[in-house]
Amino acid sequence: MSIAVAGAGAFGTALAVALARAGREVTLWARDAAAVEAMQAERTAPRLAGVTLPEGIRPTGDADALAQAQSVLLAVPAQATRGFLQQNRARLAGKALVACAKGIELASLTGQTALIAEEMPDAVPALLTGPSFAADIARGLPTALTLACREAEIGQALQHALSTPELRLYTTTDCTGAELGGALKNVIAIACGACLGAGYGRSAHAALMTRGFAEITRLASALGARPETLAGLSGFGDLVLTCSSEQSRNMAMGLALGRGEDWDPAITVEGAATAGAAVRLAERLGLELPVSTVVARMVAREMTAPEALRALLDRPLKEE
Known part of the structure; x- marks a missing residue:
């Protein structure tokens, strides 16, 4: 399963690092052009001091690159998720979209998976959540998270695609x-x-x-x-x-x-x-x-x- 991470903040970058360290090829999209340039040239993470980006990570500022992935981890703030989906609807259509933000949209009182379902009816909403700090994940420290997806088979496929030797995912259909x-x-x-x-x-x-x-x-x-x-x-x-x-x-x-x-x-x-x-x-x-x-x-x-x-x-x- 090809993977992209939308959002190069601390948590999104840490997930990309963990996945790439385990041998996955990961596209890491960032809005900030200067950050992308730094990641490409220096292989450093602006939001994670001391962390080197593995070769499996491809930093980019081109949102069209998201269209090439089968699943996209949405590592954008909860209050920005709807706007991001609206701006990239064609690029994200039909994909497994895994929300990584922990929040309720203030304007609509909607959770992240319900928001994805509303904006992207042809996508499969999922959620990655649980006790984790970005620095721990990026350093390869043992971490366990929950992967929530109402479609059990897709949830299990995501579980295997996103788990690593140090990052253990448990599934649930209770989004x-x-x-x-x-x-x-x-x-x-x-x-x-x-x-x-x-x-x-x-x-x-x-x-x-x-x-x-x-x-x-x-x-x-x-x-x-x-x-x-x-x-x-x-x-x-x-x-x-x-x-x-x-x-x-x-x-x-x-x-x-x-x-x-x-x-x-x-x-x-x-x-x-x-x-x-x-x-x-x-x-x-x-x-x-x-x-x-x-x-x-x-x-x-x-x-x-x-x-x-x-x-x-x-x-x-x-x-x-």
């Missing part, structure tokens, strides 16, 4: 659970970062992770996700990693909010937009998401971290 677990854990990671940034300690951090997982399960289950998916790599596993390391942009943003520091708006943080989307979905379904609600308000600068904690602690007592 809803996989994409919501991956998207919503980013929101909880912002809360956990704010908790630690404000100095509230590890006990509060553990409580936020646990109650946050309850929110993820509540919302995702209401939208049709399977509980076992949320308890797996794409749900609980990704939550643990993202809420525990400053390598996560979501966690890092939360730490900045907790400390009262500014955050560079040019840095993409998927959980910032997803928090607002999650709250709107919950309102539509008549659900309560208290952690996600305070995160949405912190991101909008309507509430400080101390005010958010007070709002959570002042909620009426209840059974777990």
Whole structure:
């Protein structure tokens, strides 16, 4: 199966490196012409310091190259996926399109696989998600991810095409659970970062992770996700990693909010937009998401971290 990666950010480049290191030929498309030139001439990755691009990677700025691949990994931000598909509809028609972003589109409250199905009805939507940092994948460290695809046979074909000796993929047909677990854990990671940034300690951090997982399960289950998916790599596993390391942009943003520091708006943080989307979905379904609600308000600068904690602690007592 011929493979292309659309998006040469840290994660897209890391996937290309892992696949090429395992002997695959990979086309790596980047929008930035200067980045493409650097990758071609120097075989370095602008977004991954110290990583050399294997010979199997063909960097390009020509989007027509995507048309030559059987499957395309969409390593573009979640809020940019629809626009990218619309701009490249003819090039991507009929392919397996594997979303790698973890987020809900704010404008439509749509997950990535549903968005692909809407924009590209003749393509096969899939999703690659789970606990992973780009630097770990690029260095060849052992990583396990979830490959979600409603068409089981195509999912298995993608599983074999994208797995490497160090990158182990598990399949599921539960796209809803996989994409919501991956998207919503980013929101909880912002809360956990704010908790630690404000100095509230590890006990509060553990409580936020646990109650946050309850929110993820509540919302995702209401939208049709399977509980076992949320308890797996794409749900609980990704939550643990993202809420525990400053390598996560979501966690890092939360730490900045907790400390009262500014955050560079040019840095993409998927959980910032997803928090607002999650709250709107919950309102539509008549659900309560208290952690996600305070995160949405912190991101909008309507509430400080101390005010958010007070709002959570002042909620009426209840059974777990």
